[in-house]
Amino acid sequence: MTLLSVRGLSVEFRSGVRAVDGLDLELDAGAVLGVVGESGSGKSVTSLAVMGLLPDARVTGEIRFAGQDLTGLGQRALRRIRGNRIAMIFQDPLSCLNPYYPVGFQIAEAYRAHRRAGRREAHHVAVRMLDEVGIPEPDRRARAYPHEFSGGMRQRVMIAMALCLEPDLLIADEPTTALDVTVQAQILDLLQGLRERSGTAIMLITHDMGVIAGLADDVVVMYRGRAVERGAVREVFYRPRDAYTKGLLACVPRVDGALPLRLPTLQAPVEEQASLETPEVTP
Amino acid sequence: MILYMLRRLTATAAILLVICAATFTIFYVMPADPAQAACGKACSPERIAEIRTTLGLNHSPPVQFRDYLVGIVAGRSYGTGAQAVRCPFPCLGFSFQTDQPVWTLLTDRLPVSISIAVGAAVLWLAVGVTAGVVSALRRGSLWDRAAMVAALGGVSLPIYFTALVLQYLLVVKLGLLPYPQAVPLTSDPVGRAESLVMPWITLAMLYAGVYARITRSEMLDSLGQNYVRTARAKGLPEPTVLRRHALRPALMPIVTIFGMDLGALLGGALITESVFGLPGVGKLAADAINSADQPVILGVTLFAAGFVVLANLVVDLVYAVLDPRVRAVG
């Protein structure tokens, strides 16, 4: 069953920059969709568009979530979906948590935004969620402030916050990019486990092909606001059709396998003006 | 936390001591002879010499300073024998003009300064912060631009100019208020408030502009923070997002400057009090300067500096309560 279907999505900022340009996406309930691309590909803007968090941009096209077109909804109706049925976690968990409030409060606050619950009940939910994402002594830690947590623990807090209302869809925008590799492994493990238990669909946005390879069912490769390739994960990784996808897969230095003398590159012509690096694959 | 407060208090005492030394040096190295000033115009050399001895001016400056400090913490006596005059704790000396203890002069004048400062502070906080928040939320709008121009105006207009314009408008033209005058503290609270309205507005105009600009920029900064985006992504109602996640962090710097400004004003709003003829600490200072009443000038300076330093301490402690990150390391 299709949970999220994006058709012809375009996002244009006031500056005239078209960050997303006619994008189509499809995500089934309970599935993991990897959205991969480099900076400027429009992958993060896409996620914010789905959340309705781009007040200053012109968003056109159709974003259909559980049968309902989100682009036509007012802020009030969108607010009821945000956090409740679609939740989101971001790249840098320290800056994404408010330094002035204990983490338990920030989780409880999300819960109470959508459920009729007293402070005490919401606090219990927060403690239970902290426990579920693997934070030791959740009772005590709920009262701690974000700066008292390590990077990995903060991202766990963000995940607890995102999942406390059992959303249908979790959008994870570069959830492990700011983390060390062993901590990244812990968080990926956690996401995988939560997905298996709760059946939450995940839209996983990343630049890291390895992260996609481990977690995603389907992949969309984005380049300059468009999807240049899409398909099942094995299809895209083992039989990429698009030149950009091929380049992206080949240019990552790997820790396994044969060691190339030089890395294959997507040739970037040196631009006259400062601009996005414009990779074009040379055969 | 208690240890932290103790350390801060010690540091505060040290700072006050340094200020004492600095002001004492400046005033007692000044060319005007304190004894001459104390004596008045027609004065015989014998009388001056006598006063010198009474005031302890015959001692070396360090000894004088020591006596002055002792006076502040324990009180002291001027002169010896039957003529000795007891100056009780905290002794800042006697006014050359009125012979009253400087401390009494200060404490008598303080309530006026407090009511000016507090009233103005409430006004400028309300106006400045509100204007700043609205400007930030409607960035680039007509309101935003108008408010920022007004804020710039408020900051740049000199107090005596604002005061005169206000008096002309409110008293002369519209007749809304009586001409400001000193009204005793105990009687007639309405009249008292009326006499303070113009000083409040005058001071508030000056500060509200600064506060509006700071609030606006802090608010814009916090609206751009990732945690505000998180709050929206959680589906919190927009008013909650703004109040809890944008405004609170934005107000932290306001706490700092507010403490400083209020502290400074409690030590006397010199120009405002003089312009409106209100008998506050600032007016006392102005009069003392005019009549070269050195013990009073020195006393007011120390008193005002004391408020600023104290305000600093209070701000730091409040900060530690408000910001969990400071609390953790403190």
Add this chain to the structure above:
Amino acid sequence: MNAPLLEVQDLVKRFPVRHGLTRRLAGYVTAVDGVSLRVEPGETLGVVGESGCGKSTVARLITRLIEPTSGTIRVAGRELHKLDEAAIRTVRRDLQMIFQDPFSSLNPRKTVRQILTAPFRYQGLAPDEPVEHLLERVGLRPEHAARYPHEFSGGQAQRIGIARALALRPKLVVCDEPVSALDVSVQAQILNLLKDLQDEYRLAYVFIAHDLGAVRQISTRIVVMYLGTVVEAADRDALFAHAAHPYTHALLSAVPLPDPDAERARERIVLRGDLPSPLNPPTGCPFRTRCPKAAEICTAERPALRLIAPGQEVACHFPEPLTVEGTP
């Protein structure tokens, strides 16, 4: 007699930790705790580890941006921290640095030409080749000399940083996370460029990074750091073929492979918990609090770095047995 190009011995750096507003001394963080390294001309020493392992402090010590608490750093046999100002200046010519953030390390008010001639001005030398040549060497165009840093993309800005480092024809370049701020496609170009320049000028690199793939691509020898100490040092192929330290193992197994079948089939060693506080490091082996193999001796005794195979040293009481084909 030939001294190594860079020789670091028992390097220690402690930072005082002061508390809050009162600046009360609360103790010391040992950021680098007895590190020894050696780099020969033309080779690349990769330094890997996660945040807080001390690798960037090592970079700053080697380039003399900070003073060591103890230990020695010798560049071509000369002890860096005992040289006078004039001698330092000559050593500077041989020792350059490339930074992580290409933009913040380039003066925004200077043109590329000014940036690239600055090293000569500091040295009181005349540039021995036109700026245009230097730009071409790093893959930029001669006309870029008149531009300002903000007119360039991240990858191009990093090329300017590399050109600046190369202007004085150094023998050793310390690269601190030179590609981690860049997009993957740009990373590959910069890695290739560094390699080409190395071949051309017989440069030696100290390549500091958290990305094991990038380190493998460019290094001849690799040291793995954890909590300020070197836990394993090995030739590149030996390290990736048969890592001996449990931490190296965990690190390697944590890197996601861009290969769905391999990635899903393999067993990942997920370390428990977080890095211990460097203010209060564990006794004995620094890794023991997260180590799957930790035993009593690990608490009691800190393992020293010892040779277990040709070109492979490890600091562990229970190193992995060497297998010929055993990739982790």
